Amino acid sequence: MPSPSLDSLPAQFDPVAIERPIYERWRAAGVFTAAAERSNRVGGDREPFTIVIPPPNVTAVLHMGHGLDNVAQDVLVRWRRMAGDEALWVPGTDHAGIATQNVVEKLIWNTEKKTRFDVGRAEFVERTEAFVRETGGAILKQLEAIGSSCDWSRTAYTLSPELSRAVREAFVRLYEKGLVYRGHRVIHWCPRCLTSLSDEEAEPHETTGKLYHIAYPLAGEPSRSLVVATTRPETMLGDVAVAVNPNDERYRDLIGRRVVLPIVNLEIPVLADDYADPAFGTGVVKITPAHDANDFEVGMRHKLSMPVVIDEHAVVREVSDAQGRVPDELRGLDRFEARERIVERLQASRQLVKVEAHQHSVRRCYRCDTIVEPRLSDQWFVRMKPLAEPALQAVRDGTIRIVPDRWEGVYVHWMENIRDWNISRQLWWGHRIPVWYCDACRMQTASRTDIDRCPKCSGAVRQDEDVLDTWFSSWLWPLSTLGWPDANARDYRAFYPTDVLVTGPDILFFWVARMIMAGYFFDGRHPFHTVFLHGIMRDTQHRKMSKSLANGIDPLDVVNLYGADALRWTVVSGMGLGVDQILDPNNLEQSFSPGRNFATKLWNIGRFLLGNLGSDSVMPLTELAATRLTRADRWILSRLNETITNIEAALGAPRPPGKVGGRWPQGAARLGMRLDAYAEVARRFVWDEVADWYVEVSKGRLGDKGPDRDVARAVLVHVFDRALRLLHPIVPFITEALWQRLPGRNEDELLAAAAWPRVDERLGAAEREFEEVRAAVTGIRRLRAEYAVPPGTVVDVLLSPPTEAAGLAAANGRWAETVLREEAPLIGRLTKSRVAMAAQTPSGAAAHAVLPSHWSIIVPLEGLIDVGRECERQRSELASLEKQLSSLGARLENANFLTRAKPEIVEAERAKHREWSARRLVLAEKVKALCGD
Numbered sequence: 001m002p003s004p005s006l007d008s009l010p011a012q013f014d015p016v017a018i019e020r021p022i023y024e025r026w027r028a029a030g031v032f033t034a035a036a037e038r039s040n041r042v043g044g045d046r047e048p049f050t051i052v053i054p055p056p057n058v059t060a061v062l063h064m065g066h067g068l069d070n071v072a073q074d075v076l077v078r079w080r081r082m083a084g085d086e087a088l089w090v091p092g093t094d095h096a097g098i099a100t101q102n103v104v105e106k107l108i109w110n111t112e113k114k115t116r117f118d119v120g121r122a123e124f125v126e127r128t129e130a131f132v133r134e135t136g137g138a139i140l141k142q143l144e145a146i147g148s149s150c151d152w153s154r155t156a157y158t159l160s161p162e163l164s165r166a167v168r169e170a171f172v173r174l175y176e177k178g179l180v181y182r183g184h185r186v187i188h189w190c191p192r193c194l195t196s197l198s199d200e201e202a203e204p205h206e207t208t209g210k211l212y213h214i215a216y217p218l219a220g221e222p223s224r225s226l227v228v229a230t231t232r233p234e235t236m237l238g239d240v241a242v243a244v245n246p247n248d249e250r251y252r253d254l255i256g257r258r259v260v261l262p263i264v265n266l267e268i269p270v271l272a273d274d275y276a277d278p279a280f281g282t283g284v285v286k287i288t289p290a291h292d293a294n295d296f297e298v299g300m301r302h303k304l305s306m307p308v309v310i311d312e313h314a315v316v317r318e319v320s321d322a323q324g325r326v327p328d329e330l331r332g333l334d335r336f337e338a339r340e341r342i343v344e345r346l347q348a349s350r351q352l353v354k355v356e357a358h359q360h361s362v363r364r365c366y367r368c369d370t371i372v373e374p375r376l377s378d379q380w381f382v383r384m385k386p387l388a389e390p391a392l393q394a395v396r397d398g399t400i401r402i403v404p405d406r407w408e409g410v411y412v413h414w415m416e417n418i419r420d421w422n423i424s425r426q427l428w429w430g431h432r433i434p435v436w437y438c439d440a441c442r443m444q445t446a447s448r449t450d451i452d453r454c455p456k457c458s459g460a461v462r463q464d465e466d467v468l469d470t471w472f473s474s475w476l477w478p479l480s481t482l483g484w485p486d487a488n489a490r491d492y493r494a495f496y497p498t499d500v501l502v503t504g505p506d507i508l509f510f511w512v513a514r515m516i517m518a519g520y521f522f523d524g525r526h527p528f529h530t531v532f533l534h535g536i537m538r539d540t541q542h543r544k545m546s547k548s549l550a551n552g553i554d555p556l557d558v559v560n561l562y563g564a565d566a567l568r569w570t571v572v573s574g575m576g577l578g579v580d581q582i583l584d585p586n587n588l589e590q591s592f593s594p595g596r597n598f599a600t601k602l603w604n605i606g607r608f609l610l611g612n613l614g615s616d617s618v619m620p621l622t623e624l625a626a627t628r629l630t631r632a633d634r635w636i637l638s639r640l641n642e643t644i645t646n647i648e649a650a651l652g653a654p655r656p657p658g659k660v661g662g663r664w665p666q667g668a669a670r671l672g673m674r675l676d677a678y679a680e681v682a683r684r685f686v687w688d689e690v691a692d693w694y695v696e697v698s699k700g701r702l703g704d705k706g707p708d709r710d711v712a713r714a715v716l717v718h719v720f721d722r723a724l725r726l727l728h729p730i731v732p733f734i735t736e737a738l739w740q741r742l743p744g745r746n747e748d749e750l751l752a753a754a755a756w757p758r759v760d761e762r763l764g765a766a767e768r769e770f771e772e773v774r775a776a777v778t779g780i781r782r783l784r785a786e787y788a789v790p791p792g793t794v795v796d797v798l799l800s801p802p803t804e805a806a807g808l809a810a811a812n813g814r815w816a817e818t819v820l821r822e823e824a825p826l827i828g829r830l831t832k833s834r835v836a837m838a839a840q841t842p843s844g845a846a847a848h849a850v851l852p853s854h855w856s857i858i859v860p861l862e863g864l865i866d867v868g869r870e871c872e873r874q875r876s877e878l879a880s881l882e883k884q885l886s887s888l889g890a891r892l893e894n895a896n897f898l899t900r901a902k903p904e905i906v907e908a909e910r911a912k913h914r915e916w917s918a919r920r921l922v923l924a925e926k927v928k929a930l931c932g933d
């Protein structure tokens with residue numbers, strides 16, 4: 001009679017049918033909802049374990065990068081939840097200022113052919129809000145489909161009233177401390193998005209461009225010129241000087257004289273400044289303070305004028321301080337068109353000395369890819385040096401570790417060279433800068449609440465037009481999502497500082513480093529103790545998956561085809577530390593086959609077990625007398641212990657030792673967070689040990705009616721139950737489905753809320769004895785395969801004690817003798833053989849294998865195979881191997897080869913030689929046994 005538990009378990013694994021209902025059950029049961037009062041930081045009895053999600057853009061849709069990122073977070077959160085922590089995973093979205101604004105601008109343009117300026121600020125913001133209300137946050141729903149166990153009751157949004165309050169508080173505090181200031185300087189400008197960008201948002205791209213060498217004749221001495229080199233000739237319209245190094249002998253006599261700026265025909269001075277590098281080009285540089293950040297510094301030092309000749313649309317015209325600089329024929333041209341015209345004119349006047357191909361990096365807008373234009377403007381900046389100090393210290397002293405540890409060096413280098421952060425954006429979508437200006441008394445006021453009167457003169461005020469960089473709200477994310485700046489907020493007290501921050505290395509500086517700085521500045525503590533940087537998703541050509549390359553994979557396609565578990569397993573088992581993942585977007589079936597195969601096999605093991613266990617109740621293992629356990633039982637229980645230990649080693653310590661703020665020991669960034677190793681240890685246990693050995697060995701016992709059946713069932717249910725728990729964080733759906741159906745399971749119990757297995761100390765290492773049995777079975781099977789014994793043939797096997805010559809202690813032989821004698825029937829059953837203890841070594845041809853205890857397996861071959869023919873076959877194989885080996889040996893002694901060949905080739909040949917030599921020994925043994933010589 002089939003067990004009732006099996007009735008509901010379909011023969012075919014159908015992930016789509018099981019996943020959604022299971023997710024709904026978890027939600028309904030509140031498994032993902034953390035309770036602040038249970039945190040031991042507020043008097044509860046559990047360690048909190050908190051992860052804040054890297055908030056996806058509110059208009060984003062799920063891609064494989066999110067898939068990887070969120071699966072990793074879910075594995076960690078589910079593990080800690082089962083391990084008894086009060087686990088909280090805070091979800092949410094980012095309003096994504098520039099990205100969302102671009103989407104809405106495009107939408108309005110496509111439907112109405114209007115720009116945002118046509119629409120007007122108030123209406124544009126309203127429309128964007130409506131767009132976000134309608135379409136935004138879809139990605140969070142999609143995260144459910146991959147099984148993310150986020151606490152949805154705490155979903156946050158960077159533009160919500162609560163988080164906006166945190167942003168204001170942060171700005172005003174920095175302002176009051178003098179760490180945020182308004183500066184007039186050259187910043188990166190995107191002429192398409194019409195906003196300034198931070199250094200990080202203006203991404204450098206290596207390009208082959210041109211370097212133009214231009215002659216600037218000396219005033220009053222046209223026969224002599226200074227040659228400058230530039231990649232952007234159009235900027236020369238804004239030149240106010242040329243500079244040479246004060247120590248450059250070539251030009252010492254020219255310092256203080258003037259040159260004639262070509263095209264503009266203005267005389268400009270020759271300055272001495274260290275910025276000019278005598279070793280680069282001619283050693284003369286043109287100075288364009290309004291259109292180059294370095295030139296701006298020179299301009300400041302020498303109090304030069306700063307004419308602006310390129311406007312916000314990257315069009316050449318006289319913007320300010322540039323009267324008479326732009327010739328009529330260039331005025332109104334796009335920067336690149338102007339460049340061509342200028343080059344033509346320089347050529348015509350013979351002032352273009354030469355043009356070279358030039359490898360340099362060009363910065364592009366990270367949102368629209370437009371080449372960024374350096375531009376002089378007024379922007380708000382955060383003074384970063386003082387903020388960076390404690391953040392640097394935290395990584396140096398181990399309060400925060402970055403995994404993999406090679407990123408720690410990158411982090412330290414960046415932090416040591418940090419520059420002020422431009423936080424104002426000329427956008428409309430975002431947190432408006434909370435600064436008000438009074439035109440009457442020039443007072444500037446930063447305020448936590450909106451003001452309409454000047455606090456000094458009560459005159460009318462106007463608010464700064466700009467909004468804050470999106471990252472100015474995301475750098476507060478761990479703080480703001482938990483209730484900061486309210487010091488008494490329940491979640492802030494219970495869950496802050498958080499634990500692990502999981503993300504890709506591409507936003508280490510955009511986001512991670514800034515969160516650490518914000519954590520120390522606003523709260524005085526680290527925001528998290530571990531930064532886990534996973535690899536990036538790439539296609540088979542190693543290109544980053546991206547929308548523009550159309551080489552992405554939609555995780556929902558994968559979920560619909562193969563299930564979330566297949567996706568999760570594939571991603572986790574491929575998550576080598578610091579290694580990018582390769583998936584083929586054109587072959588989902590193959591790409592996700594590791595996960596599909598795993599899920600299907602686990603399902604089949606589960607079905608087999610549930611089908612053979614029966615539905616009557618199962619004795620808990622704790623009630624079972626140890627003496628009733630067989631050798632195989634003790635072995636698998638010991639393997640379970642070992643598996644738990646190895647998985648925990650792969651995952652590492654969940655937090656540094658000691659109290660909150662404790663330090664990681666040296667090298668801790670090299671330990672733990674090995675999710676791929678965790679998956680592999682768990683897989684090996686379930687496949688190789690439970691399914692391939694233990695289930696097979698126990699089959700006979702389950703069929704019996706005797707008391708041993710109860711023992712076998714108890715052990716099997718225990719082991720499978722624990723295996724499902726260990727696998728649950730990686731493949732939560734299938735494990736939950738199978739676990740629910742184990743005999744004796746209570747209806748309202750959920751694996752997602754079950755306890756993480758512990759090592760059972762009562763079960764000492766019982767491995768040696770059963771390993772001996774496994775070795776005997778494997779050895780006999782191998783010999784059968786080697787001599788091609790037909791599967792139906794029963795083989796006689798003799799077990800022979802170690803010889804005295806092997807120099808072994810008699811005791812060693814004795815334990816093995818007992819094991820082998822007792823388990824001979826089992827060994828026989830598993831290998832289709834008649835196993836007996838050898839009274840003496842048999843004469844005649846025989847095959848041998850040696851066990852770990854140095855006992856031998858002997859399989860007499862007479863009558864089993866054609867010994868004469870087999871002997872000839874092996875002999876000729878040995879002869880041919882020896883021939884090849886001697887020619888390889890000669891090669892490795894050839895000095896010519898050794899000096900000329902690449903070292904890795906030589907090493908490969910040496911390895912081959914070692915391998916062949918070992919094989920020759922084995923073959924020779926075989927020939928000896930077969931042919932009797």
Ligand SMILES: [Zn+2]
Pocket residue numbers: 190191192193194365366367368369370
């Ligand atoms: Zn742009």
Ligand SMILES: [Zn+2]
Pocket residue numbers: 438439440441442443454455456457458459
């Ligand atoms: Zn005033």
